[in-house]
Amino acid sequence: MAFLIVSIFPKLFVIDMFFFIMGKILGVIGGGQLGMMLTEAASNMKSEISNVIVLDPTINCPASKVGAEQIVADFKDASAIKELAEKCDVITYEIESGDSQVLKSLEETCEINPSPETLETIQDKLIQKKFLTKNCIPVAEFREITSREELESKINEFGLPVLLKTRTGAYDGRGNFKISALDQVPEALQVFEGQSLMVEKFVDFKMEVSVIASRSTSGEIRTYPLVENIHKDNILNMTIAPARVNETISKNAEEIAHKTMEVLHGAGVFGIEMFVTINDQILINEIAPRVHNSGHHTLQSSKTSQFEQHLRAILGLELGSTELVHNTIMYNILGPKDFTGIYKPPSIDLENTFLKMYGKMESKPQRKIGHVNLVDKNNLGMENLLERVNILSDSIKIIPA
């Protein structure tokens, strides 16, 4: 049969068709920038993934612009999630807003990684923190909050400042309110009215760091080297890879990440955000059950990008090397605070500087619309990279189209 086909069709076409038939159809809940970079990674793995379908509410979402098919629907739309499961062999997510109950009901129909159970544990920050505490993984002190009295009593116990957080549905700095004085309590509760809440003792940290960790369906675990994250207005401004800490701290953080992956049992890449306290203790801040902004540097810095690693992990392939080949700084391009609308994408033409715009139609205040990786291929050192980032950040202007 194969002989017959080869004789009728050109050979390359037959090979392409063979891979197309063999590869799995990947479904992704969410088609933003993370879905876009997953789609790009999938296009280099044609023999494993023949097609990507994303579920995203925004027409022409970033992933659809790089070749993914799109189901236009809300992340929690049960019938759209079912449609995705019917069309796909494996489902994953790039935003943790999917409905874990609906996903649970579809596990018989379709492989889902990370498992809906893992998603459920992580998507509610209170349940996530309880789970970590139960497994002896260090976190900041926290409590559930159901009333003003409870919040005031916890503030008395923890001391000020504290962080009031929504338990679900927040990302990119939304859903956090730092309370520094007791008279801010009514305002903080008003901002999150109707949402389930928790409060955390404010950690006196000297650095925010993260580990991109992966666990494959076969149980293999690999972690990327620790990176340093600098936030502005609660949103990631830049990631410095590797983190500027001593070996003991980076080893300790990587071990905590490894242990977290062991107890979570999830398959895929996870972004594990941590604090280094003033006493050099490591505390987990938050876990994301997906590829993570602080792992974007891996596109140019590492042997395997976090996006390829995630696909390898959920498909049960051997995980790639997590070696950091070049020191790199990732700088986020955010929408200006005073502008909403269509914008002119910036361009950068500099050596070892890699601009990635996400193709989002509209800029919104503080919206992530692209990033730049500055790679130290000539080993000039981190100070040099930081200087380059400062110059570059002043020159990137997002202006109306």
Ligand code: AIR
């Ligand atoms: N995302 C998911 N969790 C945190 C972040 N940043 C990414 C995902 C999602 C996109 O942000 O890729 O689809 C949504 O971005 P926006 O700007 O449309 O809110």
